[in-house]
Amino acid sequence: MKPRRTIIISNDALVTEDYEYLLTKPLMRELMAKGSWVKTLNTVYPSITYCCHASMVTGCYPEKTHLYNNEVDGFGCSDWTWERHHLQAKTLADAAKEAGGTVANVFWPVLGQDPSIDYNIPEYWSQSPEEPLTVALARMGTSQQVIDEIVKPNLYYIEGHQRQHPFCDEFVFACARDMLVKYKPDLLLVHPAGIDGMRHRYGLFNEYVTEQLDYTYYWIEKIVRALKEMGEWEQTDLILTSDHGQMNMIRCAHPNVLLSRAGLMTLDEAGKVVDKKAYVKAVGASAQVFLTDPSPEAYNAVKDLFTEAAASGLYGFERCYTAEEAQRETHLAGDFAFVLETDGYTSFGPRVTGDYYTSYDLTDYRLGRATHGYLPHRGPQPSMLCVGPSFRAGAVVERRNTVDMAPTVAKIRGWSLPDADGTVIDEILL
Ligand SMILES: [Zn+2]
Structure with missing residues (x-):
C-alpha cells in the first residue's frame, strides 16, 4: 500500500455560505459526496489570519501559541509575525518531521525559517519595491533548491502583483x-488569500468574491487532477478549511485618539507622539491596548478611559476586556493590558490625532468594507470539508473548533501533538 498523504488548503475567509455557490460545481459535489463536512468552525480570538493559522496548525488557542496579532508588538511597528519563532507551540509540521515525514508549505503564515519544513515557501513579501521576491523568500527560509525548482518557474504569475489576487493565489x-x-x-x-482580499475590498458577498470562488475552484481542480494523474488521489487526505469569516463594516475608529485627548499620549505640534503611557494596536475589528507606563495609576487611568467609552456606546467598541478577562473568557493571552471588541460594525485604525471616526481605507486590510478580528461567534463562519481514505463519506458535523483539525490529522497519521487544546473529530473518521 502506498503511504498516505495529507494536504491542508486553508482558503482565507471562505465561509460556509460560500458552499452554496461552490456546490454548483461538479468537482465540489464529488468531494462533498465522498467526504465529511464540518459545516461551521468556531475559530479563535482575535479572528485574524496569523493567530488563526497558528492555532489551526498547532491545535492550541492563542494563550498557548502566544500568537495574538498579525503584527509584532510595538507602537507604529508594522512588521508581521512571519517567522516560526513567534509561535510557542508544537505544530503539525514538527509532529510530521518528528515521525520521519517530509513537509512542504506554500504561504501558510508564521512558518518562516522553520527547520521542520523541508520545502518551504512561507507567506512573505518583498520588503521594498526593489527587492526581488526570491531574495525575500530566501531570507525567510526558502531553500535554493525550492527557489530554482518551484519559485522561479512560477514567478511570472506574481511578479508585479505581490499581495494582489488572483495573481498571488495563482502563484x-x-x-x-x-x-x-x-x-x-x-x-x-x-494558504491562498484571494477570497479574503476581495471581501476586504468589496464587502462580504458580491460578484468579485464570487469570481474569486470560481478561481479557487479551478485551482483546487488542478490539485486534484495532478493527484489523480500521479496515481496518488486514493491515498490522499485533502482538507479544505478556512481561518475566519468577515463582516461588513460601516466606519473606522481610532482609539489612540482617545488616549491623546485624555493626555495619556502627548503629541508635538506636528502630530508626532513624543510621550505616551499606553498605545493601541488595531487588529481589524478588535484592538489591543499596550501599557508603556507600568504604574498602577497609568493602568487605572487607561482602564477607566476605555471601560467608560465602551459603556457609553459612542466609540465603536462594546467591551473593554482586561487581559485576565480575555484569557478567562476567550483563551486569548498576550503582552497587552486590555482588548477592545467591536460593536459589530466598526473596525479600528492607527490614527493618533484628528477625527475619531473615518471612512474605509482600502490600502489597509483592517479598514476595508469588510474585515475580521472580532469574537469568533460573530458573522458568517469558516467551514471544513475533509475528503480522502481517512474520512467518512457523507458525514455532516454542524460545528467544531478550528483547533480540532490538528489533533484530528495527528491521530490519522500517528503523529504526536500532546499539548493540543483541540480534540479529535471522531465523527468524520473511518
Ligand atoms: Zn485570514
Whole structure:
C-alpha cells in the first residue's frame, strides 16, 4: 500500500455560505459526496489570519501559541509575525518531521525559517519595491533548491502583483501543485488569500468574491487532477478549511485618539507622539491596548478611559476586556493590558490625532468594507470539508473548533501533538 498523504488548503475567509455557490460545481459535489463536512468552525480570538493559522496548525488557542496579532508588538511597528519563532507551540509540521515525514508549505503564515519544513515557501513579501521576491523568500527560509525548482518557474504569475489576487493565489496554487508532483511530501500546507482580499475590498458577498470562488475552484481542480494523474488521489487526505469569516463594516475608529485627548499620549505640534503611557494596536475589528507606563495609576487611568467609552456606546467598541478577562473568557493571552471588541460594525485604525471616526481605507486590510478580528461567534463562519481514505463519506458535523483539525490529522497519521487544546473529530473518521 502506498503511504498516505495529507494536504491542508486553508482558503482565507471562505465561509460556509460560500458552499452554496461552490456546490454548483461538479468537482465540489464529488468531494462533498465522498467526504465529511464540518459545516461551521468556531475559530479563535482575535479572528485574524496569523493567530488563526497558528492555532489551526498547532491545535492550541492563542494563550498557548502566544500568537495574538498579525503584527509584532510595538507602537507604529508594522512588521508581521512571519517567522516560526513567534509561535510557542508544537505544530503539525514538527509532529510530521518528528515521525520521519517530509513537509512542504506554500504561504501558510508564521512558518518562516522553520527547520521542520523541508520545502518551504512561507507567506512573505518583498520588503521594498526593489527587492526581488526570491531574495525575500530566501531570507525567510526558502531553500535554493525550492527557489530554482518551484519559485522561479512560477514567478511570472506574481511578479508585479505581490499581495494582489488572483495573481498571488495563482502563484500559490501553482507552487503547491509543482511541490506535490516533484517532492511528494507527507504533509502539504497551502494558504491562498484571494477570497479574503476581495471581501476586504468589496464587502462580504458580491460578484468579485464570487469570481474569486470560481478561481479557487479551478485551482483546487488542478490539485486534484495532478493527484489523480500521479496515481496518488486514493491515498490522499485533502482538507479544505478556512481561518475566519468577515463582516461588513460601516466606519473606522481610532482609539489612540482617545488616549491623546485624555493626555495619556502627548503629541508635538506636528502630530508626532513624543510621550505616551499606553498605545493601541488595531487588529481589524478588535484592538489591543499596550501599557508603556507600568504604574498602577497609568493602568487605572487607561482602564477607566476605555471601560467608560465602551459603556457609553459612542466609540465603536462594546467591551473593554482586561487581559485576565480575555484569557478567562476567550483563551486569548498576550503582552497587552486590555482588548477592545467591536460593536459589530466598526473596525479600528492607527490614527493618533484628528477625527475619531473615518471612512474605509482600502490600502489597509483592517479598514476595508469588510474585515475580521472580532469574537469568533460573530458573522458568517469558516467551514471544513475533509475528503480522502481517512474520512467518512457523507458525514455532516454542524460545528467544531478550528483547533480540532490538528489533533484530528495527528491521530490519522500517528503523529504526536500532546499539548493540543483541540480534540479529535471522531465523527468524520473511518
Ligand atoms: Zn485570514
